[in-house]
Structure formats: C-alpha cells, structure tokens
Amino acid sequence: MMMSPEIDGSKSPASWLRKNNVGSDKIKVPIIFSAEHEMRVPYFVQNSFYVDRFPSWISKFQDQLKSLRNLQDDWNGYGSYAPNSIALINSQTVLDILHKMNFPPMAIAPSAEDGVAISFAKANKNAIIECYNDGDILAITYKGDEEPELMEIGESISEISEGLDRIYNFLYGR
Amino acid sequence: MADKLPDELHQGERLPDPIFLPEEELFIRFNQIDGSGNVAISEIRYVDQSGNRSKYCSRPSYILLPNYDNWGYGSISIKDILDIPEIITAKSGETNSCEVAHMPLTDNHSHSEIWTYRNGVRVTNNNKKRKIGLLFRLEICQKINILKNPENE
16 A cells, blocks of 8 residues: 655655656556545645635546546657556646635646646736656746746645646736 | 648659748747647657758648657747857857758658757767757747647646
8 A cells, every 4th residue: 555655754745756667657646536526635735735616627637637547659640658647646636736825827738748738828928837658847928928937836735835826817907 | 730741841843942942941849848839849759859840841730640649749940940059159158050851751851950060079878978968948938839739738
C-alpha cells in the first residue's frame, strides 16, 4: 500500500513518486472516491484544502484529466509521450487549487512536450501551465505582441498556488 | 477521408531533397487553439517538430492522413520558421538557430522536421531548455496560418 506523500516527508506527491522509483510507470494514481459527488480526489489534499463545493466546470475538467490516463504514446503522430503518473498527479494538484480559487481553465489537454497542458484565456490574454512527465512545471503568459512572461514553478502546493495567482492576476488584472 | 494514401506521398525511389526555398510552406496539424484563435502552444514540440513540406504535398489536408480527420491544420512559411531563432536569441541572450530538414518516410515523402540549435549544438530531449522552448513554440504558434480549425468543441 502506498504511503501518503505527507507522511514520509516528501515535498510533493510527484517527488514522492520519483523517490519511490515509480515515476515513469503508469501506476494508478492514489485516489479516494467521494461517494457524495462521485469524483476523484487525491487523498493527499483531502485534509488540506479540499473544498466541499463542486461548480459545474470542475466535473468537466476532472473528466478531461481522467481521460488523459488512457492516452497512448504518439497520440499526435509526432512522437509525443502520453502524460505519465507524475504529470497527471501534478495536474490534479493544479486542478484542485483552481477549484479552491474558483478559477476555471479554458482547456486541459496533452502536451506535445510530454505531459499535460492547462490553458487559460481572458479577452486577448492567454496563459498556459504545463506539467511535464519529468516533474517540471512551467507556465507562460502572453498577450498579442507584448513580451511573454515565463515562470518556472516548483511542484509543491504553495509554489503551484503562487504560479496560479500570477496567472490569475495577469488575466484579470487584480 | 480516404484510407488510401495519395500516390504523391509515397516515397518510392525518391531521395531526400535538402533544399528549402523561403517561400515553401510546412503544414502542421493540431487539436487545440488558444483564446486568441492561434494554435495552442501545447500542440507544438520544441524538439524536431514534424510537418509536411508543400513541395511534395499538394494539399495541406494531407497532413491529417491517415487518421486525424477531426484535427485542424495550418501552414507556416520556411522563412517565418528561420526568422524565429533571431527573436529567441534577442529574448534569451543565447545563440539560437534552426533549420528545416527533409526526412522522408516510406508513406510520407513530404515529412520534414524543424531542428533547433542552441550555441551551435542541436537541441534534443536531453539538453533542451524548456523556457527557451516555450518561447520558440509560442513564436511558431503565432506564425501558423490556420487553414482548418479542429473539430473538438
């Protein structure tokens, strides 16, 4: 049975996976089921910031993220790998934080760079956060011909939250 | 979309043709667009992005063969591709360059790849810098002329 990442001191679920040599395999991501909502919720967030409130968009994106677990390598015919367990679990963390922020993305899709891409748009402003199979997380915000802003985001919950805050502020000018 | 590949895509006895003219185009397929109507960054690879070169692919829609019927596709000129490294170099401070290489496949003679270089060394999955890659991918996306949108809505 897998231990909670928080129990054995790992910084994040993805780092726990790597530490336990399960990073590149398509293992089953540890999950719980909420009987009330029939939604997948990673157990590592259930006691931290799980919000008992499910706007309609969260179900849609939960399903989209779940569907990526069945994607095959070379899904685009350009040789890209399907998202692995590390990318999926980091993306789930992103989605959980977005849920808490009530900040719906525009789309969740596989990335040609091997991982998961979560994109946002507001008027002519765009942002994308990519969770890669090797655990890296990067984001970029861009608007027309203006200089894009790049962000290297750590995989801890606080670092991902900070990155998403910056994306939100860019899009909504808070 | 017919299952049978057009004759012009079969390589046959033809050899690679390394000469690309600046006005030649590369056709690329994609399945997501961003909020501004451009190809989504997530659709483009930094390392060895593939496409069909127009010289050996008379119809852009052939990029959807054999089984990407619902995807979108677009074109980007070789000149626009080759201009990107200068933009990236100015932003990153590192010397970037790229070339388009003709890499025929037995069932797709027009298959070509965008090879990128940093400080003269070809970028691979093992030495890529993702931040520079993101800039490169963004530039590619913003220069692709979309000919058909994906049907994934």
